[in-house]
Amino acid sequence: MFSIDLLSNALVAGLLLGGFYAAVALGLSIVFGQLDIVNIAHPAFVILGSYVVYMTNTALGLDPVLAGLLFTPLFFVLGVFVYRIYYSGFERTGRESLAGLAFFFGIMFILEVTIILIYGVDYRLVNAAYIGQTLRIGIIDLPYRMLVPFLTAMAMTAGIAFYLSRTFTGRAILAVSQDRLALELMGANPIRIKSLAFGIGLATAAVAGALLIIIGPVEPSFGRVYIGRVFAIVILGGMGSIKGTLLAALLIGVSESLVQTFIGPSWADAVAFSVLLLTLVLRPQGLFGRL
């Protein structure tokens, strides 16, 4: 069954899928990778993003990506608020490991129930002119349903990477997980910096939610299927590395696509997680992580 046509399309489809995975994992890379906060509710926030995008798309006809971008400030504020509760309740008292994890489990269930109460449990999809259309370049098929999320994810990842590496606040976010005391000596408030970082992490969930609902239908508990995958991507990329998260997402996407095409879709998860295990054996710190 092997052919150049199949191989090239599988590679391209894997890259497009990997781009989407990067968008979902990006916020977690900041929150979990750089702040060491095990925000297991991140995929639930992505689903919340999908629903608010669905609401604006249905009511106002707004493009899903645009709607996702418009909601980023609101998600940022929500992120700051959630972090402040987490800090006051757990981090400040040093109970963040187990109690903090339970807190985010709780947040996840509260989000699911809130969405059910507001929107019900039915599946939701959005309308956009490009959904269902395909760009054909030679033998390569590029469904816009995957291409638009890929391009958006690339732009968002580049923007976040630029912000973290080129601005004072961005560098402070990178520094806060490495040496909090040194950061305080530099005159920066670590709690404020962490609030900011958590807010940014959640702001990306609004956009990731928009990309998710472009790709397919969502229902309130759909985020659960992404929990394992996004944590795997962040760990594979190396804790705290945006570049690593992107590369890991693309790697997982391509390996899934190749396996689905040439071996069988039932093996896709097994191979993706084997890539994770193999990488961690060879590089325990992940692709771009620090020991």
Add this chain to the structure above:
Amino acid sequence: MVPIRTKPLRVWVFAGVFAILFAAVATLPSTARADSHPIKIGFSMTLTGGLAANGKAALVAMEIWRDDINKKGGLLGRQVEFVYYDDSTNPANVPGIYTKLLNVDKVDLVVSSYGTNLIAPAMPIIMKKKMVFMTLFGLAVNDRFNYDRYFQIMPSGPVPKEDWSRGFFELALAQSPKPTSIALLATDSEFAKNAVAGARTNAERAGLKIVYDETFKPGTADFSPIVRAIQASGPDLVYVGCYPPGAAGIVRAANELGLDVKMFGGGMVGLQYAALLTKLGPQLNGMVNYDFWAPEPTLNFPGIEEFLKKYQAKAGEAGVDPLGHYLPPYAYAYLEILAQAVEAVGSLDDHGKLAEYIHKTTFNTVVGPVSFADNGEWAKSRVLMVQFQNIEDGNIEQFHKPGKRVVLYPGDVKSGEFKYPYTSAR
């Protein structure tokens, strides 16, 4: 001297009647004394989690039935009330829920949650209590238990796995030129794998060459590589068993990549719901998929329109499928059957007699006449094969009318002509 006052005669009469009544009530059996108490029907339901969309829709339909029967005076002259718990679409929660329903809540009757995976875990508990178990959309659950008081409302037929896809194959084999090969694809879940197992048996029996036979994990985001692999294997037919997220992804990928086969569809859950019908719209044209009811003139059973009006009025507020063609009529019907049996037997206590009555009776319900085979499945399969035709846009109104999901199979409810092959029908 104070005169002695004798009690008037009427006081003595009243006291006597009261004493007789009191004695009569005191000597009645406890069940008869409880006659004024409501009849409790217990169940677990998928109100949150992956199958919540159907579970909540089922609950809306069941509440309509409860209100209807209570307005008519109740069951055996007693009002009916529900005792139910959310199983969160988690099979592990089900045994505990039914144990509580039976031992703590002391319900009089039990019915099932929605779906194969949520029915099977309740079976050992119900079997131990020897109760009649009306179940909602389980595929071949009783194959493993052989319980003679199990009854299943989904019209999958006496050999459920194979009857589920029989129509797809009978339609395909009646075409010219006859298809010779098939691709099979299923979600990695019990229901979908059962559906595709039946399709595999039917394909082998028909002498079709199986060129692709795979499962995929729930949560698969992009189906383009899978659809390309299917296309590369060159099948004439593609039979898919999956849930709504998979259905949407596969239909979109098939359209985006121009899947070129003779028949495509089969056992895809979700293509019966307004959410997917309206958003996939014309991308569905030409597909042949299973269904259980559609607004076609051949399926206009007594009471169905009235039920759907009530359901659709409540659906918006409940946040469930606004059409309600798929599961809700059957959720209403399985309670109709239970109630008709209880009224006929005249008792809640003898579940042996109840089961016997259900086995030998044909029930008139909103989904038409229903009778059961020895294994508790429908005596004759009525899994419809419908073809999506003339869908123009995402307008929901079109799906309330006939002509969009044309019934091709079975022949006695056929409502239109088959457009074949898929590539030109789309």
